[in-house]
Amino acid sequence: MKLAIIGHGYVGLVTAAVFADLGNTVWCVGRTPEKIEALKNGISPFYEPGLEEVVKKNVVAKRLIFTLSYSDAVRDAEIIFICVGTPSLANGEADLSSVFAAAGEIGKNLSGYAVVACKSTVPVGTNREVEKVINAVKLKNVQFDIASCPEFLREGTALHDTLNPDRIVIGADTQKAKDALLRLHEPIDGRFVITTIETAEMIKYAANTILATKISFANAVSFLCEKVGADVEKVMEGIGLDKRIGRQFLRAGVGYGGSCFPKDVKALIAMTKKYRTEGGLFEAVEKINKLSHEHFVEKVRKFFKGDLKNKRLAVLGLAFKPDTDDMRDAPSVPVIKDLVKLGARVFAYDPKAEVNAKRVLADIPIVYVSSVYEACKGSDAVLVLTEWNEFKQLDLIKMKKLLKNPVVFDGRNIYEPENMKKLGFKYFGTGRN
Numbered sequence: 001m002k003l004a005i006i007g008h009g010y011v012g013l014v015t016a017a018v019f020a021d022l023g024n025t026v027w028c029v030g031r032t033p034e035k036i037e038a039l040k041n042g043i044s045p046f047y048e049p050g051l052e053e054v055v056k057k058n059v060v061a062k063r064l065i066f067t068l069s070y071s072d073a074v075r076d077a078e079i080i081f082i083c084v085g086t087p088s089l090a091n092g093e094a095d096l097s098s099v100f101a102a103a104g105e106i107g108k109n110l111s112g113y114a115v116v117a118c119k120s121t122v123p124v125g126t127n128r129e130v131e132k133v134i135n136a137v138k139l140k141n142v143q144f145d146i147a148s149c150p151e152f153l154r155e156g157t158a159l160h161d162t163l164n165p166d167r168i169v170i171g172a173d174t175q176k177a178k179d180a181l182l183r184l185h186e187p188i189d190g191r192f193v194i195t196t197i198e199t200a201e202m203i204k205y206a207a208n209t210i211l212a213t214k215i216s217f218a219n220a221v222s223f224l225c226e227k228v229g230a231d232v233e234k235v236m237e238g239i240g241l242d243k244r245i246g247r248q249f250l251r252a253g254v255g256y257g258g259s260c261f262p263k264d265v266k267a268l269i270a271m272t273k274k275y276r277t278e279g280g281l282f283e284a285v286e287k288i289n290k291l292s293h294e295h296f297v298e299k300v301r302k303f304f305k306g307d308l309k310n311k312r313l314a315v316l317g318l319a320f321k322p323d324t325d326d327m328r329d330a331p332s333v334p335v336i337k338d339l340v341k342l343g344a345r346v347f348a349y350d351p352k353a354e355v356n357a358k359r360v361l362a363d364i365p366i367v368y369v370s371s372v373y374e375a376c377k378g379s380d381a382v383l384v385l386t387e388w389n390e391f392k393q394l395d396l397i398k399m400k401k402l403l404k405n406p407v408v409f410d411g412r413n414i415y416e417p418e419n420m421k422k423l424g425f426k427y428f429g430t431g432r433n
Ligand SMILES: NC(=O)c1ccc[n+]([C@@H]2O[C@H](COP(=O)([O-])OP(=O)(O)OC[C@H]3O[C@@H](n4cnc5c(N)ncnc54)[C@H](O)[C@@H]3O)[C@@H](O)[C@H]2O)c1
Pocket: 006, 007, 008, 009, 010, 011, 012, 029, 030, 031, 032, 083, 084, 085, 086, 098, 099, 101, 102, 119, 120, 121, 122, 151, 152, 153, 154, 155, 259, 260
């Protein structure tokens, strides 16, 4: 099939690479000439394990073509995926300007029947608006259908997730659109949920919000665990083994972040306000997440008796989660800002996210170092903010020797408290001590 993908971010580029690898001819549209030139040489604008290899292979095979031209991409495409960003506006609603801009360009360039499917996460009703935008500019005799195909890939495991999805959601009005999308997904093993456009749009917000809810639930329980002397990890294991609940995402720590959970919870809250339904549960999820950052900072502040002036802190991990360089809404950002405001000197190390961190934290004085041990040298404490595998396998004895004070604040519970204490650390986990 000929496909057009609008946007070459995490969703667009991974979708383009995977469908090209499955034998389709995929045209991927971008707006930035330098990024398109780099992509033509197989260079990804972001880090995602294994992605560059698949991109390179399919560029060479001429199945994956990058372009600035909507006209080249959209002409004769059977399916067009909108994969542009939908960040939060100041009022929490999703900013849909990129989606509508893309829809306008698609409309102007449609040459024959195509399915215009939105993979971007958009509030209920958006795809109907996309249809109007296209109708307003397209040639009269050209037919198209809209569809909602929300994306569920996770950064860090995006290729695997796209090829092995738990489910593929297709929301469409016509059988023709459903058939085209089913044909495209035929080689992918996954359960299909075929539904209406509105339901498909809602599934995505509900999915991300229940995952964020599990994290905030674990954090709310962890606050209490610290007071009563319980171990949140064991509590979550104890409840997560119940098949009705499940262990995944019941993770206490410094809070959720990334390009999806924070903005999608906000957008769902905005939808409850718009339609005047009860949004208290979702508001609590957001509030607890913010408290999780604050609680972590407070623990550090308290340990140093309120005085962080000139305390040197080794921060391990900046990305919002491991195996990505994505810094969007990363918990490290509010935590580091607060610590610096309190006078701390931050020495940070992240295996992949340094470049993006320098941009996001541009106005914050941070010393970026190139290894964990360099960060630890002469530091007053270690703060774990991302659970990169390499942090789990450190030479802890070496780390202890390098530190001025053997103190660890573990915002991701990657170490065992008993072991840390045995090694002579003052160890502060999250929801367990
Ligand atoms: N990142 C994830 O893990 C993930 C997972 C599932 C769903 N989503 C959703 O998918 C959407 C995209 O997310 P992302 O992380 O890939 O975003 P991103 O910011 O990484 O990429 C967006 C891309 O769209 C491009 N773009 C914007 N307007 C354009 C236009 N008019 N024409 C051509 N290109 C344009 C940008 O240049 C960029 O390359 C969002 O709605 C997001 O919520 C993201």
